Amino acid sequence: EWDIYADDWHTFRGTAENIAVTHSETPKSASDTSLDWVFDAGSRTAGLLYIDGFVVTFSGDTLYKIDADTGALALSAQLYSGSGHSSVSPAYNGGVLYIAADGGIVQAVDFETFETLWVYENDLGGQALSPVMCAGGYVCTGFWNGETEDADFVFLDLDGNETSKYTNKGGFYLAGAVEADGYAVVPSDNGASPANGASESLVMSFDPRTGELRDSFSIEGDGRSSAVYFNSRVYVVSKPGVLYSAAIDDGMFSDIRSVRLDGECTASPVIYGDYAFVGTSAKTVQMIDLSSM
Numbered sequence: 351e352w353d354i355y356a357d358d359w360h361t362f363r364g365t366a367e368n369i370a371v372t373h374s375e376t377p378k379s380a381s382d383t384s385l386d387w388v389f390d391a392g393s394r395t396a397g398l399l400y401i402d403g404f405v406v407t408f409s410g411d412t413l414y415k416i417d418a419d420t421g422a423l424a425l426s427a428q429l430y431s432g433s434g435h436s437s438v439s440p441a442y443n444g445g446v447l448y449i450a451a452d453g454g455i456v457q458a459v460d461f462e463t464f465e466t467l468w469v470y471e472n473d474l475g476g477q478a479l480s481p482v483m484c485a486g487g488y489v490c491t492g493f494w495n496g497e498t499e500d501a502d503f504v505f506l507d508l509d510g511n512e513t514s515k516y517t518n519k520g521g522f523y524l525a526g527a528v529e530a531d532g533y534a535v536v537p538s539d540n541g542a543s544p545a546n547g548a549s550e551s552l553v554m555s556f557d558p559r560t561g562e563l564r565d566s567f568s569i570e571g572d573g574r575s576s577a578v579y580f581n582s583r584v585y586v587v588s589k590p591g592v593l594y595s596a597a598i599d600d601g602m603f604s605d606i607r608s609v610r611l612d613g614e615c616t617a618s619p620v621i622y623g624d625y626a627f628v629g630t631s632a633k634t635v636q637m638i639d640l641s642s643m
Contacts, residue, residue: 359400362439362481368528368578369621387421389414397439397481399447401461406440408433408449413440413459427464431455433478437524441482441489446508450478450491454502458489458510468510474517476501481526481576483534488513488558490534492522497543503527503536505558514561520551524616526576530584533601534558537573537586553577553586553594555601564601569594569608576618587615591630595643607643611636 363370377383392409399406404424405416411432415425431451440449446467447459454472459465476493483490492503501521505514520539527536533555540551550568557564571590578585584596584603591611596603613632620627626638 358402359398360442361399361483362397362441362526363576363578363618366483366485366529367580368526368576368618369580370578370618371620371622389416389421389423394437396433396437399439399442401442406442406447406461408440411451413447413449413464415461415464425464427459427466429459430457430466430469437479438481441484443484444508448482448484448489450480450482450493452477454478454493456482456489456491456504456506456510458508470504470506470510470512472502472504472512472515474500474502476521479524480522483527483529485529486532486558488534490527490536490558492518492525492527492536492538494521494523494539496521497539498541503538503556505534505556505561513558514556516554516556516561516563520572523572524574524576526618528577528579528584530555530577530579530598531582531600532558533564533598535577535579535584535586535598537569537575537577537588539572539574551588553584553596553603555598555603557601565603567594567596567603567606574616578619578621580621585619585621585626587611587617587619587628589614589616591615593619593626593628593638593643595640609638609643 454475456470458467476495480492489506502515519541540549542549552566554566555564569588575587597605613630617629
């Protein structure tokens with residue numbers, strides 16, 4: 351079981367709950383920081399993982415393992431497919447890195463040796479713009495082919511076999527899943543153009559063992575953020591700038607609440623205690639009292 355607060359950083363948001371909070375102290379001002387080393391990984395790099403003293407990232411089609419103390423390259427490997435944006439983190443679990451790449455690719459790589467264990471390729475392909483989640487014995491992620499095109503959210507077992515998939519018009523763009531009491535919860539695009547139009551999209555709850563769409567609720571515009579699970583509730587932000595909260599029990603949503611933010615948002619909320627922290631296009635970070643939603 352992963353601690354709800356991260357020491358190592360094994361996923362885009364640190365842990366399977368996606369709350370993005372660490373036990374480690376972080377600097378409070380520029381004067382508290384100093385530059386220790388620089389590693390040139392290319393013009394665009396994926397989100398960083400921190401695993402057992404190493405930083406892991408990829409740029410284009412190259413995967414890197416970097417000594418966190420010295421910045422020295424420990425290992426590198428060429429991936430089966432690259433990512434033009436290199437915008438989403440790999441995920442790590444049980445000694446294996448799981449990487450999503452363009453073309454509807456998910457690749458599993460041994461953390462110690464950087465040898466490829468398997469490669470999955472989705473029939474509809476698509477850009478890899480959503481984080482990978484690995485929890486409960488499965489791997490899942492979504493792909494994107496365009497504002498109004500079909501793309502899949504896929505569930506794989508740890509051997510790379512597709513166990514189920516869900517096809518959505520508009521696909522999945524920056525849409526990160528969260529494990530909520532054994533279910534996978536993920537937002538989606540609305541299949542309409544422009545992306546921030548009035549059309550609603552769905553936040554969906556899936557049984558990862560069967561692929562069953564257990565429940566869903568509607569949100570304004572696209573859901574372009576990672577869902578967060580905290581104290582038996584799911585939190586997600588829509589692109590037009592609304593923070594939603596829903597209770598979840600056995601994969602079913604209830605008591606749906608919302609609050610409008612001061613700008614558009616493709617950022618995922620950070621949850622700590624009774625508060626959520628969300629950045630918006632208004633160049634602000636809003637602190638929201640969850641008990642008053």
